[in-house]
Amino acid sequence: MSALLAILVLVAGAWALAFAGASLKVWTAAVAVYIGGLLATGVLGAVGTLVAAVIFIPFAVLLNVTALRSVLITKPIFATFRKVLPPMTSTEREALEAGDTWIEGDLFQGAPDWNKLLNTKVTELSNEERAFIDNQVETLCRMIDEDKIVREEHDLSPETWEYIKKEGFFSLIIPKQYGGRQFSSLAQSTVVTKIATRSISAAVTVMVPNSLGPGELLMHYGTQEQKDYWLPGLAKGEHIPCFALTGPEAGSDAGAMPDTGVVCKGEYEGKEVLGIRLNFSKRYITLAPVATCVGLAFKLYDPEGLLGDQKDVGITCALVPAEHPGIDIGKRHYPMGLAFMNGPIQGKDVFIPLDWVIGGKEMVGKGWRMLVECLSVGRAISLPALGTAAGKMTYRMTGAYSAIRRQFKLPIGKFEGVQEAMARIGGYAYRLEASRVLTASAGDNGIKPSVVSAIAKYHMTEMMRVALNDAMDIHGGRGIIYGPRNYLGYAYQAIPVGITVEGANILTRNLMIFGQGAIRCHPFVFPEMEAARNPNEQEGLEDFDKLLFGHIGYSVNRGARAFTFGLTGALFAKAPVSGPTAGYYRQLTRMSSALAFVSDVAMGVLGGELKRKERLSARLADVLSHLYLATAVLKFHYDAGQPENELAYVQWSVENSLYEISKAFDEFFANFPNRVIGRLMRTVVFPLGRPYRQPADKLGAKVANQMMELGGVRDRVTQYGFWAEQDENDITGRMEVALRLLPEAEPVFNKFQKAVTKLDVPSFDFEERLQAAVAAGALSDGEADLVRRYEKLRYEAIITDAFDKEVLAPKSQREPELASEVA
Known part of the structure; x- marks a missing residue:
């Protein structure tokens, strides 16, 4: 029984030291104490203790005496590393050294400091x-x-x-x-x-x-x-x-x-x-x-x-x-x-x-x-702004259209299929604004965010693409007819511009985010490379020795953290807040630890080959990206005072990111060239299976319903857009005016529709039906005026443009004065 207990103590102690990230000296002292404990409790006799000491002491000396370790262990590894290390061109070096690491560095390294994040100053407009x-x-x-x-x-x-x-x-x-x-x-x-x-x-x-x-x-x-x-x-x-x-x-x-x-x-x-x-x-x-x-x-x-x-x-x-x-x-x-x-x-x-x-x-x-360096700043500001604008516009206009447009006597925003697309638009719009504010604030804090800017550029333009596609699906014919009423068409056609410029998105995802992030954000990889390239070989060896053993300890710690969090559901991870978002911080800590562990194993097994395995590196890029995007959402919500009316958006956004992270990991493990190592990584990261799913339907429905409501989260998410809210003749203003009248008009409009059905009015003319309802006493004159005004606004909001045929005739046949006439 004592032997079994000794084994349990050994496993528990080693696990605790690994999880805590203990130094080599602490590990050495702990092993010495453990052997002494075995002797004191009688688990080991004098001979057994002597044997253990004979085995332990040479290893302890070898690992802790730097000069000896450097010659016997590190030097052969150093020589091999120098041989296989690919040459670095001046342009590659400049690209790696340009810009700064920021929040993404903590997320990559597996131990994010959430209090540091929440205390990070976000810019306020002067x-x-x-x-x-x-x-x-x-x-x-x-x-x-x-x-x-x-x-x-x-x-x-x-x-x-x-x-x-x-x-x-x-x-x-x-x-x-x-x-x-x-x-x-x-x-x-x-x-x-x-x-x-x-x-x-x-x-x-x-x-x-x-x-x-x-x-x-x-x-x-x-x-x-x-x-x-x-x-x-x-x-x-x-x-x-x-x-x-x-x-x-x-x-x-x-x-x-x-x-x-x-x-x-x-x-x-x-x-x-x-x-x-x-x-x-x-x-x-x-x-x-x-x-x-x-x-x-x-x-x-x-x-x-x-x-x-x-x-x-x-x-x-x-x-x-x-x-x-x-x-x-x-x-x-x-x-x-x-x-x-x-x-x-x-x-x-x-x-x-x-x-x-x-x-x-x-x-x-x-x-x-x-x-x-200048591109990293541009990526952090310009293209994220375009993506966010598309998010704001699709959010605000789709929400209004879905409330105003009716099918089968119901607003289309009440249909579950439409709500699925609306939830993506709403969740993305919230995430886009959160990411825009945080990423742009980096520059104001003196940071040139090289990796974060690539994350923002790629994912914010991709979210623009999805949001506009979903909005076009919901609007149907309303979105595909060009003209002064169409607020979607030109933005939809412009998607490839944002996707292509300042680094095509395929390149950004497959090469830049993880390729640059793995070297810039990792605490040991780039310094190890620099040590190996040091022309003074002895000096390089000394630096490499310290880095190598620090790297080993780091890898063991991240693996232990990932496995522990996987077994416990991140129960022991720290959260900087209490309440409904606390669990999200814990889960992001878990996935951050998993990324640190998996990145180290992948770089250790594949080495420089990982750079050429673009699909693999792209999946790790997705993990890092969604860690950052989810972090931005939590920060945005925290800085606003964690308003309850935004909680559905926060939950949808973070749960969607966690799902995307687990999906990226799953595909990474399934396609890892060494199947045994791939299964091992999967076991460490997901010991109990994949824990994350897409946001629940009820959550998506809540997001969709809030998109059709005035004020509150709708106004915060779409702040700093141009909506011409009082102008019913404006392209977006007419949607706003109609939606603002809806709360007052909808009950009366519904009453009017029921009355017409009950009265069995033979005419299909709207005015004749309205007069029949008034004559029957179903509506008052004031109510009829309200329905009449709303119907005019509603119809103007859903109708598409139509042009005189001369306007769209071949250029050779067009009269100049007719070219701008719109019916």
Whole structure:
């Protein structure tokens, strides 16, 4: 019996030490105490204790004496690691080192500090920023007619262009000392979001100069002379910027660009100066057709050594006036469903002075790092804003439409099939807004979130895709007919724009999120790689030894945590709050520990091969992503004071994320090349089977029903959108006016329908039926007026546009004066 007890104590002690993450010295001391305990209790006699000591002491010395351990254990591992470690190009290093890790680092490492998260400051808009959003942005939205922009004019109106320039919409990030507005990252995001609820064409026009553009590059890297010359003009709208990065051969892989610059001497303003001769062909450049200055990325070469010994200098960025000799600019592309300015730029043998390089001579060859850092900021603000705008618009309009539109004498929002799609729209809209606020706030906290920005870009544009698809399904014919009444069609057609730009989504999910996250967020992997690359082998070995044994302890701890939480349902995980959301924090801690464990095993077994197993790494990327998205939802709810009326949205969003996490893990284990290791990982992570399911139908129904109700969570989720709430002649305003009248009108409208059925009125004419109901005493005159007004609003809200045939006739047959007439 004592032997069995000793074994149980051994297992329990080892488990406790592993779960606590005890150091090697603590493990050594614990084993020594255990052996002494066995001797003291008589489980081991003197001989047995001597044998145990003979086995234990050499191992203890070997593992704890660093010099000995380093030579006998670490050195052979170090030598093998150095041999198999793939070379790292300068562009790969710059991409890895660019930006910062943030909340995702804690989530990746398996032990998130929830109190730290909840105490993280989320940006609040300043009075100046709110005033701009409530006035200038509001005015701009009222000027915009997306149908006219896209279908008729193929451009913003001249008045709109002038207003954007005059009111500083291109200067949101430029410091006030140069005439800019110097808004926070959250304010930039909010401005773009609100405009995008009205017009994605206008939003993109405003978004790009404040994202990856010459302005941001100048502020971070420009010389003082460059800032003084360019920034005031950019702030006033005297200069319209574009940035030429992508081309036919280099989209997501910007490092493959064939565009070149050669250092040489040439003539500029009548003098011979040191400069660069450029040859380039760029495509898909937003604002290029109207740009007055061009940010240009190219590969710089110095064959004559005019700058130094390095012949292949590297990617470089310059700022060039659009009218500079040799530049061919002005043609347009035609982006799907949108009318923002976008086009090609070409240049042949274009000579520019060297001081046009952004940052001057000191920044030649450093363009890739500049771009990667600025891209991470743009991904964190611009595209998440577009995705969130789609979420807000589909939420608000689908909720209103589902309450107003009736089938079989019921609002369509009461049908379970419709509610399933509505729940996704509502849950995604809440998650989108939560993620937008948290991610944009990173920049305001001095963080350049490289991994988080990729998560936000990919998942928020994918949620945009799903939400718009669901909204189109619910609206049916109302969504597919173009015209001034259609608030879905152009946004739906624009989905591929958000999906494609700033890194195509396939690339972002399959390569960037986990590929970059695994190295940047892991506490040991990148330092181990750096130690292995240290040219001083002895110094590298010493660093690697400390890292290796720290890594082993980390892996054991994360595995023990994952298995313990799996067996107990995360019962012992800590939650920073009490109440209905506490369990979600525990479950996210459990899945965070599981990710840390599984990532270590996968990298240990597959090594560099994991990078090429894109489907596997994409599934781990999904785990990390949904950990972050669920965290953003809980943070958003907490910062609002955990209002009870939002609880259904929080529950739906987090439970959906947990389901997606478990699904990603399940598919990862099933497809892991080593089936034995795959089963082992599954046993550790899901010892009792997969615990998570999609949100319950009742929960989805609650979300859907709240979407059709005025005020409350509806207003918070869709705050900072443009809805023209009092204007029944506006594209979204008519939906709002009808929905606002619904609570008062619906009971009377239902009474009217019952009366008509009971009276068996022979006419199908609405007015004749209404008069019959009044004549029979079923409705009063006041009630009839209310029904009449509501019916007019309801019909206007669900009807689609119809055009005179001349309007849609072939262009050769159209009369100019008929081109804009709408029936």
